[in-house]
Amino acid sequence: MFDIKWIAANPEAFDAALARRGAHPAASSLVAMDEERRSVVAELNAVQEKRNGASRLIGQAKAQKDEDRAQALMAEVSGLKDRLAELEARERTLNEHLRTAISQLPNMPLDDVPEGADEADNIPYFRAGESEATRPAMPSLGFAPKEHYELGEAWGGMDFETASKLSGSRFVVLKGQVARLERAIGQFMLDLHTNEHGYTEVQPPLLVRDEPMFGTGQLPKFDGDFFFAGHGDGRLALIPTAEVPLTNLVRESMLSEDELPLRFTALTPCFRSEAGSAGRDTRGMLRQHQFNKVEMVSITTPEASRDEHERMLTCAEEVLKRLAIHYRVVTLCTGDMGFGAQKTYDIEAWLPGQDSYREISSVSVCGDFQARRMDARYRAADSKPRFVHTLNGSGVAVGRALIAVMENYQNADGSVTIPDVLRPYMGGVDRIGS
């Protein structure tokens, strides 16, 4: 969601930003709509002023018991009603159209986001002084690695067949030590972010109204990507990510500057219909309708959001460093970014079984894009209300972390060694599946 005044003042920059995201120019039509709207508002205000002035005089005349004068004024002003109703209706319609049009447009990329069409154009990201060497090394297994589902199915810890009897494809039943390992990974990450990274643990609702989904940008454009549960005459969405409830924690509110930044984290199930990815990643746990994820959300001032973005990335990276899983970070190019993002880093974990890097976390800064949709503001030091900035990042996806642990820590006999940091959560077990 954008400020129409900004668009009107910077039409070329706005269209250029849209072009970078592969969208058609929109500034001139939006500005035209806004001009029409403003002319209606101006006329409406003038008519209202006339009516209000007369009503005030009528009140005075009545108070002075001057009934004749009151009647004369009433006759004069009553003719304004139709015009008023018409102008009010037009204003409302124009407002709605403008809002609808603007709410369909994706966020504008920051200047340092690389140009590109799709994921092939994403570029590796390193901080100053950093390199591959500063990240956990690739494992040298010395045998042909298996994929996670081959390992899991072999010892009955992952059951896709039974899951499909219950729920169809893209579901899994985890059992025994695999189920426990999944739980251990989630607990470990949640503890890390709450104990060491300053995030407040939250258990949010998993079903939300349409309004929060609009607030974070999932709706209205991507209705088909989610599950909805009927509720009374309406529906509630099953959250596709905890970003939705966590970010909307501050919706329609006026925060004070000294309580920022706010940092929230949650371990929740996420539900996605995966409507657009039929046939992709159909085997295994990589792409499921339901998966657990630890999410981080920060609410900051506009000045602080860029630094917070870098900070949040390091929080997510720390998970993989402690698990000692090799990964890389890429800056998403303009064509691969999500709808609400100004800039996004993806963390891709190395999966030996797949012989490739796969996304395990995505960390985005959204500027005031979501804040405008949610009406989330704070009172700045000069006491003026300003929109907050919002950020979200996975820290990290639990299901995919489970895959990464299993594939990276697999042994030649098909067993999996438990990473050191997870052993306390596994009751001291150091190896499963043997």
Next chain:
RNA sequence: GGGUGGGUGGCAGAGCGGUUGAUUGCACCGGUCUUGAAAACCGGCGGGCGCGAGAGCGUCUCGGGGGUUCGAAUCCCCCCCCACCCGCCA
């Protein structure tokens, strides 16, 4: 599922047809006092939109929409949401 009460400014909480955008308290900002701070006292202080270079002016806004009226936070209708009680249930 049955019943009742309620949605007002950052928060709390009055108002219930006519200069009421709204008493008051808290919070916040400025000032006096003080070595400093607190307290006390004085003053200021909602948000959106439009016009304007600006000071400012106008307008909308008391959950949302519609209606009655010259005029609605106040009256009527519909919807949404919240709280409480009863029943049922983890």
